[in-house]
Amino acid sequence: MLIPELQSHIRSCLQENFGIAVEQVSIEIPGDRAFGDFTINGFSIAKAARVAPPRVLPVLEEALRARPDVESVTLVKGFLNFRLKTSHLLPQAITAVLGDPRYGAHSELSGRRIMVEYSAPNTNKPQHLGHMRNNFLGHSISAILANAGAEVIRANLFNDRGIHICKSMLAYQKFGEGRTPETEGKKGDHFVGEFYVLFERKFREQIDEYVARNPAEFEDWKTRQTGGRRGAPLTEAELEKAWRESFREEGFAKIPLGSECSRMLREWEAHEPEVHALWLKMNAWAIAGFLKTYEDLGVSFDRIYRESETWQLGKDLILEGLGRNVFAKREDGAIEIDLRADKLDKKVVLRSDGTAVYITQDIGTTVMKATENRLDGQVWVVGDEQKFHFQVLFKILQRMGYAWADHLYHLAYGMVNLPDGKMKSREGRIVDADDLLSEVSSLAAEQMKIRDPEQSIPAAEIARRSRVLGLSALRFMLLKVTPQSGMTFDPGESVRFDGDTGARVLYAYARLSGLVNEGHTIPAAAPSDLCRLEDEAERALALDLVGYPAVTLRAARDHNPGAIANYLIDLVRNLNRFYDRCPVLKEASESLRRARLDLCRATRQVLAHGTRLLGMPTLERM
């Protein structure tokens, strides 16, 4: 490959002239290609070689100049820019791609077994836009890490137990009247989700009743309030709101539905048969719905865990750690760990009654996953509001002494907001995943029909293609943005089919496929002559291909699919420019035509590779 070869040349040149071994020689493709094909940053080389820039750069300049494949070298403001002879660059770039079906893959993580956990849905709530970002990120980062050489196990963890699950169960028991997803013609997850919403509504009504009946209790409650969370005094309205909120936790049992719900949870934990049967039934509905959504979204998992199977884990590990003084027992019996030396806080890991808290379970599942699968590392795709939780979790596991605890990564992503603000499920302002997907697909179908006025494409094929296009458009849109930052998503406007979109990438791919396939049908009278490619648009495209491996590597190191999405956009931009300026099939010269077809094939291969890393299905025809 081009860049590695250049790097090793520079490296040996430094070794010979200065007797210094430099590990990292960064040869980059400059942002502004007017500078040249490649650039060497003089300052960073000088720093790495520990020789002053004026001494190093002229030596490297001479070395580059001596190469037969280098056309020109310029030394500007500490940057060594050089340009390869077109007759070298293009053939090198194209054969590097076509000669290696795994072009863009790496071995940096080879030998490492990594589990990526993503999605982790609450079985009460159908998937929405935020989950889509999670699902797509998890699916894509799994492919990206695998491409970097790791053996990746994709895992999901169903949040299928707990007080919130009892809410939908209780609502169904009281108001379900024996209905089922089948009788209502609804997807199981939506069906269950409706009972969760129903519980919330009834519960709020009961709070209203309780509040109206017990004004004295409010007065009494107020006197016990010392102010806001960290000091600031509250207004009367805030106090009333806080009082109402208190019924969601401390005062939960004062509300009839609340106490029934708590009782149901105790019965579930005691394996009471009737409650358990109800739980099994509703869970099966919800999960069947999720599996359908996953299938539609094109995401999958190698291993599914359920909290109902893992929630008890972790306790033994805590007790074992207590024996080794990793944890300490407080006077009241609770077990905690003091992380203040690591700029975190004290954290209780086991309640005084010996039951598990949330983090106990996470400690248990993490250790279980690691030992069960002999993992070297783990990645969690979870919203950034849980950053602190994961910092604490990772620190605890390090303190417990696990060798793999240094290779845990929380891929935190920002919230997906709507143009008018946050999604709020209580206000019904959520974008449902199933709805959005079918909406975008039907928009795609409309566009396809406009472009096929003779109706030559069968309806079933339109349906298939529009699903692929709609899905890829959504996927691309959500993956294009750096995970860490929050994003605004306009369901009405932002799923477009022109501009920097997934549709543009798919279109370019389909067009290229058509070209390549048609090119194959033309009998060869002369062999391809890659040396005849000399248009600037061809150079630009070839340079993009040369830069691809660096992009996939960075995407893996940064856990950032966005790097690939943005690369693909640039690649497609240069492809379309090439396409516009250089005739391929219409080219009269056989050897040039075939050379351009080779460039198209190479580009198509990289496009296929990149879209696969993003999890985007492609179309041979649109």
Next chain:
RNA sequence: GCACCCGUAGCUCAAUUGGAUAGAGCAUCUGACUACGGAUCAGAAGGUUGCAAGUUCGAGUCUUGCCGGGUGCGCCA
């Protein structure tokens, strides 16, 4: 109150991890429809990177202080 994250063109996002003249798309305006599939291409316009200092050859990126937005800080999950 304390901690972390964010603030880049009217809007949505980039910026090779401290590098050169901060780039794309959308929207606006102007061109290319006898088109290897126009879901395309060429061009114009759009910026004191929230504000103010500092660090150095060099700062959107690092430090500090303000301003504005978000999230977190339970024996909840």
